[in-house]
Amino acid sequence: MIKRLLIIVVIILLIVIFLPFMKNVILKDSLNELSSGYVEKSVSDLKTANIVTAVVVTFRGLDTLGEVTVLFIATAGVGLLLKRKKGEKSKKSDKRPASEILQTGASFLFPLTILFGVYIFLHGHLTPGGGFQGGVIIASAFLLLLLSNINFQFNHTVLHWVESLSGAFYVLLGLLGLILLGSFLNPKFLPLGTLGTLFSAGAVPLIYSFIGLKVGSELSNILDSMRGAEE
Amino acid sequence: MRYTLILGFILFMIGLWAMLTRKNLFKIVIGFSIIDTGVHLIIVTIGYLSGKTAPILDKLVTPANAVQKVVDPIPSALVLTAIVIGLAVTALMLSYVVRLYKRRKSLSIEDYRELKW
Amino acid sequence: MVNPIMIFILFLGTAFLFALFDKIHRKFSFAILQLVLLINTFIAGQWLYKFVFTSQTPVMIFTAGFKPPFSINLRMGLEEAFILFAVNFVGLLSALYLSKSFKHSKVYPLVLYLMMIMGVNGIVMTRDLFNLFVFLEISSISTYALIALKENEQRLASGFKYMIASGLASVFFLLGTIFIYHITGTLNIDQIITHKSFVITSLGFLSVFTLMMSLIIELKPFPANGWALDVYQTTTSGVVSIIAVANSAGVFYAFYKLLPLIPHNQLLFIAGIGIVSFLFSNLIAIKQTDSRRLLGYSSIAQIGLLITVTALTRYLHVKSSTSLFIISSIFLSNFIAKAGLFWIAGIIKKTHIKEWAILRFKPGLLIIFGVFIFALVGIPPFPNFWAKWDLIRFLALSKLHIWIILILLGSLLEAFYLFRWFGSIVRSEQNEEQLLQPAYKTVPIIIFFLLLIIISIGIPIHIYQFDILPLLPIVGLLILSIFDFLPSKLKAIISMIIIAGYTLYIYPVLSGVSLVFAFIFLAGSFIQLIATMSRKGTDKGFFPLLVGMILSMGSLLVARSSLEFFFAWELMTITAYMLVLRGRKAEKPALLFILFSLAGAYLLLSGLSYAHVINFSLVGLGTIPISAHMLPITAFILIVVAFLIKVGAVGFHIWLPGSYAEAEDDTTSFMSSILSKTGIFGMLILLLFLLKMNMHHSALFTSMLGWIGIFTVFFGSLMAIFQEDVKYLLAYSSMGQLGYIVLCMAAMSHLGWVSGLYLAVNHLFFKAMILLAVAGVISRVGTRNMYEMGGLIKKMPYSFISVLIGIIALSGVPPLSGFGAKWLIYTALLEKGWYFRAGLSFFASAIAFLYLFRLIHTIFLGQPKPQHQNVKEASPFFLIPQFLFIFAIMAISMFPNLIIKPLSTFINPYFASTIQWQGNTLYSSLGYWNGNLVMYVTMGVFMLLLIWLIISIGRVQKVKQFNIVFAAERPFKPTTTHFAHNFYAHYKRALGTFVRPVTTGFWNGVGEWISSAAGSIRQIYSGNGQTYVLYILLYFIVLYFIMGGK
């Protein structure tokens, strides 16, 4: 009871401490120097219509690489904790298999969903969305299969190849920027094209695609591990 | 949008409350993800400029007037990263919960305190 | 030069492809992992080399083709290169260490391991606030996962606690970051720092506070750190060594990077956070029995110290190169030692610290363990020593007294539990056990050990410009270590040669009083080394330590600066500690010895730091003009107490009897007759300063010193008479004799100093003689209790002679040199007008006679014990030095001017002489003393008695031992009913009040109080992860209000 009281006091005090965050923040109505610089540069220097994408993939590309890495680490961590070693026996699931309609529906929807995911990350530099969102959609396609078929097994080899290669290509594209233009993750080594078209923004769509594939395979992997699949 | 700012902090505090008082490991993880959501909301609010539109060029937002028309893209970019990191941490926490439960068949944090002093 | 960004490319490129590599073979993927770490170590090393040895300036690396703040940039400078080199290197070694675990695990741990190291690399290099967050997350998320390597229940539980605590911290980081962005409009750290004036607003302060608190919580400050300790306790060795050093290094560097955001007036609070953590972690560690948890507390303490030092040096605006040196030295000591110790923990595979005793059978590993522990404590020449020296100096200059006290107090606590651990291993009685030392586990440890040694030798030479002279003790120690396989006799000869050579080498520098002490330290050791030839076999370890100790005493004489003096002082302390620890029951005494010695050393250190002179040494004294303000009162008091501890002055003496008595028998003789005089030597330097400065309060000080001296005499003698153990008796006797010397020195007169030095030399002769004789006796009879001896006069006549002469010389009866000493002392005291003190010392002499009488009476006279029927005379190696000393005593007894004349001339420069010589007669204002005459008269009287005895010998009736004519019963077995047991019990009634263990009681009380405080404080770590989260929040709140948040 005393502890409960203490917790209440702590929370109240925290609110008091955080009051300046809520009260003293002056909400702005114009962009600051940095962000207006971003807006200008992404239009003029990068030809990227979606400025958030320009920021994510280019200006703060190192963050994004780190972010992909975080997911990658989480995949490894979840795998370490939850994947069963090969041969470790598991109780046969006694769940009833999903109905035929669901199974058929899922196998029909699967390629469509994948396509949709690909579309999202290919257009990441033009419209909202991009690698992460597209990746999640791809993962959800796999989820669909997992849900509709209890005994479904991923083709792990393909998944590994996709995950590994997309990550490696991402780094490689960054490296190309370093070799060709002198700075890591510089996407301007490909032609910039015209603003607003698919083939614009240099290597941005390419990079975002690899991010999408990487994120998609990583998330699928996490889901697979959470389900308790074999290594 | 001070309301969303305040909303973010309220979520933060509710999550904290869960982390401090709920014994169930699941609830603690849920509390953590509520905190995360709250913080993300705060970050996005910081980037919002009232009356402005998304930082994507289209027919209305042209290269010429973009600077006057869009909200700050930086917080959005940061939140994207933060959301993904949040998912990673949550997934890992849940894996720990599953493993712990497998070992001791208990979800109460009070049962995991033989390490002390 | 390789672009530092290649480090990331290598890490990520391989990590992403790792699953494919692993499909080929685990050996292949593991080789790739090591290759990556190796190359990255090399890249960082290359930059480090450039920064250290060329005039390379820091470089900024831009990404994405835009200039910051638009893009994220990285920095590669000296600090970064240094940490990256260390981190990647430890990563490489720890990977090797883990190779077996990696071989049998899934592929994931390898990937996680790579990413953990990469995260730290990123944290160190990035100059972008949000990018810092990402890398912090990378390193902590991979740590979360790796904790589960070789999963068990405890690891999982600790990992979960870690996640919720650290997760909360990262939320704080995110909050701070976004609001700082909101205020400053940038995420670039350098830009934020240039705009740092925003911190004065309440919002700005809160943002920076939240941000910094996140990092501080990740640095595991007391008390918001329960989760961290669990992780240290449970995680597998190879991983925890990385968490404890590499991860902490990264977070610490992030903290270091952002520290400029803290306003100047708040820096002391940050330092306070560190010092609280340092003190309390060390305090609680005292109570730990789990080795890893203990190491965990020690890690946290060291990080606390780093925080304090970083904040303080910034607060004081210490020159950046100096502060960098201090910080990096502390950092490095902990880095190397802690990684090494955690690795060793993985070989031992035992949790309880007592179970580490199996190390005793692995001398190599034991030495490495010891070196790591010494490095943590800051024994010279390890980096921590130099850091402490510089640090305390700066703090003293800036008058931050309380910080000096706290830092040294914490260090003492740390020394206590580490040395206790070390001692318990060396002296344990556990049986040998099988211990697997696979190469992949030992190689990393050895590499780090060698690295530590190289750095430790490099620092004095390159940074402090030491020439070979002050390092000679270490050289001597190493030479003897190389020859350690030889038999003892040979090693004793080598040691003698080294000491003779050393003496010749330093002889030109010696003059005046230092000659006297050189005689005591070096010639005295030289002669006593003969006795060590009696050691059997190879007796590993003894001679290196002994030579190290002797040469460090020599180093004290020729030290040219305070630093060299202190360096030699600490070296002497640690070698002496190791020698004491060799005694069979010496675990506790040795711990007391090192504790008091270190306390003394810390007092000396702070005293020297407060002194406005960097030449506190006998050589240095001559080279500078002395002015009145060089030694403020604080400095004087601190230094004098340090030396009083060394001589075992009353109140600080409790370490003395035990460590003298429990050390090996020949070691005792070195310690008592030689080592104790180093305190006198130090005091002499101090008094010389006092003299030359003409200080205002000097009369008061010296008078106090005199009182301390006389009480030491009185108390030491009194304690000596009640001892049953002959070595305890002699130890207390030493204490008393040293008291006389202090008393004489305090007189601050020509005669006082002459008598003090005279007694010092004389004490060397007779105490070495008696102790060696006693050592010989003990070696034959196998006991130290006097009542178990008796009648040895016939078995060991030579030893008897030397003890007899020794006690005559000691007690101060005519005709031997002791008489002269006493005469000089009384004359000096009376001349000074210290009548009461003279009276007391006279009384103490009478007491001394009691215990000395007992020495002869109980050991050599009386009835021999049946079990000693076949006892033979002691080994000639014991006897030779004794007779050399007898010869010396005879010589100076006959011709006192042999010694008093030179002493008098040595002291002439400081005091006007009040004594004159006429032939062999010494005249003082109060009388005269003629050594020859005294000798002749006494000899004459003695002869007369002898003749009378011989004449009357006809009436002597020979009695066999068990003839019961003269006794009521047949004394068959000597038991405690032996008449010599508790011989002076009746005096106890009269004098008991003086020997009640008040001092011991006081120090025991202190010990118990500390221990119970530690016991109750550690209760806060309840083991409940939620409670730990609550602590973090409370910590946050309390600090916010303390630091004056609005």
Next chain:
Amino acid sequence: MITVFIIILGIIMILAAIIAVMSKNLLTAIISSGVISLLASIIYLILSAPDVAMTEAAIGSGLTTIVFLYALSRIKKINKEIDDD
């Protein structure tokens, strides 16, 4: 108008959060926390951050919830194994 909408959304979110924290049923709690994220993504849309909105909807409310559900089902499975033994 938008302000009112946000306030209503906010109140629902707070209620969902309270349910997520207080509910005895883990499934309810998980679903409620998913609802919070979903509503948050609507707010992001209002705040002109469509990228974030998409991500929050997909990851925050979608994937995270699924991960939670998987974990819960694993735990139930472990329980079942105990019952079987």
